[in-house]
Amino acid sequence: MAPIAPPDTSYRPPAADAVLHDWFRRGHDLDPGAEALRIGTSRYTYREVRDLALALAGDVVAACPERPRRIGLLASRSAQAYAGVLAAGYAGATVVPLHPDFPVERTRSMMTEAGIDALIVDTAGRRVVPHLADLLDGVPVVQEPVGQPLDAPLPVSPDDVAYILFTSGSTGRPKGVPVRHRNVDAYLRFVHDRYRFGPDDVFSQTFDLTFDLAMFDLFAAWGSGGTLVSVPPHAYASFRSFVENHGITVWFSSPSVIGLLRRLGELAPGTLPGLRWSLFCGEPLLGRDAGDWQAAAPFSSTENLYGPTELTISCSVHRWDPETTPERCLNGVVPIGTMHPGMRYVLLDAEGNPTVESGELCVTGDQMFPGYLQAEDDRGRFVEHAGERWYRTGDLVRPLDGGEDGALAYIGRCDHQVKIRGVRVELAEVEWGLRRCEGVEEAVVVVVRDELFAFVKGAPRTTAELVGELGRFLPRAIIPRRFHQIDEFPLNANRKTDRRELSRRASVIVESG
Incomplete structure (x- = not known):
C-alpha cells in the first residue's frame, strides 16, 4: 500500500489569499500546452480551457449593464461546463452551477434564490432555456463565445463568494450555500499539501458540478498541472478498461460506486494497479467496501473523506x-x-x-x-x-x-436516531445488523408509521429468516417488522443512495397493504 506522499520541494502553492481560479493558473503556468481536460475522445490543453473561459467571461461582461455578481451555469460535462466555472470567476462573479436534467421547478427555485445576473449554457442547458423565459427577462444568456475575450481575469477578493451550491432543505426548498474563495483556498492548500499531486496525475471526474465534491475534482487536478477525465455513466460497465486506458491515478467518488462495480464483476483483486490514490466521500464508507477496493487497487492509498x-x-x-x-x-x-x-x-x-x-x-x-x-x-x-x-x-x-x-x-x-415505541434506535446499527445476515449485500432502513422498514439487497431471504438471524445480535425492539427485497438501490444525481425515494416507496408499500 502506497505511503502518504513525502514532502516535494518542487511544490509551490499559489500566494497567500489565493482565489479559486488562481489554482487553475498554477497548473496553466506549469505547462500551458499540457492536457487539462479529457471528455470522451476530446482533449483540451490548459491554454485552450483558459482561452474558452476568458471568451465566455468577455461575452458575459459585455452583455451585462453592470459587472455581474452571480452567473448561472446551466451545463453538464462539456467543455463549456468546465470552462464556465472559471469564466464566472474571470468575470469577477460567483458561479451558480445548475443541472440541465433537474426538474425545471427546482432550477427555477435556485435561480430565483441566487438572483443570477447572467446565464452560461451548453447544448444540454440550451434545451431548458425556453422553460425559464420569464426568469431570464433582461438576463443575458451566453451560449457560444462570439465577442471579445477578456485580456485577463477581473479582480476578486478572497472574501468574495466563489460558488453557490444548493442542498436539500427540510421544507423541500433548496438551501443556498455560498462558499468564499478564502474557504476553498484553505481546503485546497490542505489537499495539495497532503497528497502532493503532480503533472503526471490523471484524475477522475465523477461528480456533477452541482455537488461540491466536483470542486475537488477540478482544482485538485488543475492545481497540480494534471489531467481531468470526465467519467460517463457507461464507463462503469467496463471500469477496469476505462481506468487503464485513461491512465487514471487518482480516483474520487461516492462509496456507492464500489457496490456497483462489485456487482458488475469489475472489482476483482489486483484489477486496478495503476491507481495511486483512492478517495471516497459523500456518504458512509463501509469497511467491507474499503477492503475490497484496497484489494483491487493494491498500490493505492485509500481514504475516507467527510x-x-x-x-x-x-x-x-x-x-x-x-x-x-x-x-x-x-x-x-x-x-x-x-x-x-x-x-x-x-x-x-x-x-x-x-x-x-x-x-x-x-x-x-x-x-x-x-x-x-x-x-x-x-x-x-x-x-x-x-x-x-x-x-x-x-x-x-x-x-x-x-x-x-x-x-x-x-x-x-x-x-436517523429515532424512537420506536419508546426505544431509541440508531438506523445505522440496524443496517449494520442486516449486513451481517447471510446473503445480505446491502440494507437501508427507514421509518414508516412509527415502524422500521428495511430494504434488503442480495440473496432472497424470508422475513422469518431475517428476524431470526437478527435476533442473535440485535434487541428485538429494534428489529424491523417489514422487509422488502430490492435489486438495486435508487441513486441520486451524485450516485448517493436516495433515502428519500426509499422512504416514499416504503410508504406506498405499507399503504397498499
Whole structure:
C-alpha cells in the first residue's frame, strides 16, 4: 500500500489569499500546452480551457449593464461546463452551477434564490432555456463565445463568494450555500499539501458540478498541472478498461460506486494497479467496501473523506489500514478520522451541552461558510460555544480510542436516531445488523408509521429468516417488522443512495397493504 506522499520541494502553492481560479493558473503556468481536460475522445490543453473561459467571461461582461455578481451555469460535462466555472470567476462573479436534467421547478427555485445576473449554457442547458423565459427577462444568456475575450481575469477578493451550491432543505426548498474563495483556498492548500499531486496525475471526474465534491475534482487536478477525465455513466460497465486506458491515478467518488462495480464483476483483486490514490466521500464508507477496493487497487492509498457542503468539500479524513481500521469501524462504517488543520470540533449532547462522549458534531474553522443565502435557514444550524460560532452538521459521532488521536467514528444522522415505541434506535446499527445476515449485500432502513422498514439487497431471504438471524445480535425492539427485497438501490444525481425515494416507496408499500 502506497505511503502518504513525502514532502516535494518542487511544490509551490499559489500566494497567500489565493482565489479559486488562481489554482487553475498554477497548473496553466506549469505547462500551458499540457492536457487539462479529457471528455470522451476530446482533449483540451490548459491554454485552450483558459482561452474558452476568458471568451465566455468577455461575452458575459459585455452583455451585462453592470459587472455581474452571480452567473448561472446551466451545463453538464462539456467543455463549456468546465470552462464556465472559471469564466464566472474571470468575470469577477460567483458561479451558480445548475443541472440541465433537474426538474425545471427546482432550477427555477435556485435561480430565483441566487438572483443570477447572467446565464452560461451548453447544448444540454440550451434545451431548458425556453422553460425559464420569464426568469431570464433582461438576463443575458451566453451560449457560444462570439465577442471579445477578456485580456485577463477581473479582480476578486478572497472574501468574495466563489460558488453557490444548493442542498436539500427540510421544507423541500433548496438551501443556498455560498462558499468564499478564502474557504476553498484553505481546503485546497490542505489537499495539495497532503497528497502532493503532480503533472503526471490523471484524475477522475465523477461528480456533477452541482455537488461540491466536483470542486475537488477540478482544482485538485488543475492545481497540480494534471489531467481531468470526465467519467460517463457507461464507463462503469467496463471500469477496469476505462481506468487503464485513461491512465487514471487518482480516483474520487461516492462509496456507492464500489457496490456497483462489485456487482458488475469489475472489482476483482489486483484489477486496478495503476491507481495511486483512492478517495471516497459523500456518504458512509463501509469497511467491507474499503477492503475490497484496497484489494483491487493494491498500490493505492485509500481514504475516507467527510464533510458537508457548508464546511467546504471535506473537513476530516481517515486513511484505510487493512491491519487496524477494521477493528475501528463502528457498525461496519469506516471512521471519518481527524479534522483538517485549521478546523476544530465540539460534540453536543441531546440537551445541547458539550460532551466528550457521543454527540452531534459541530465544527468551526477556516473552511466554514459564512451562512446560508436566506438568513432564516441559519436558524438552528449554528451554535455559539466558547465565544465562537460553530456549524451543526446534524451528524452523530463519537471519539475513537478515548479521543487520544482526535479521530472520530460516524454513528449516523441525528434525524436517523429515532424512537420506536419508546426505544431509541440508531438506523445505522440496524443496517449494520442486516449486513451481517447471510446473503445480505446491502440494507437501508427507514421509518414508516412509527415502524422500521428495511430494504434488503442480495440473496432472497424470508422475513422469518431475517428476524431470526437478527435476533442473535440485535434487541428485538429494534428489529424491523417489514422487509422488502430490492435489486438495486435508487441513486441520486451524485450516485448517493436516495433515502428519500426509499422512504416514499416504503410508504406506498405499507399503504397498499
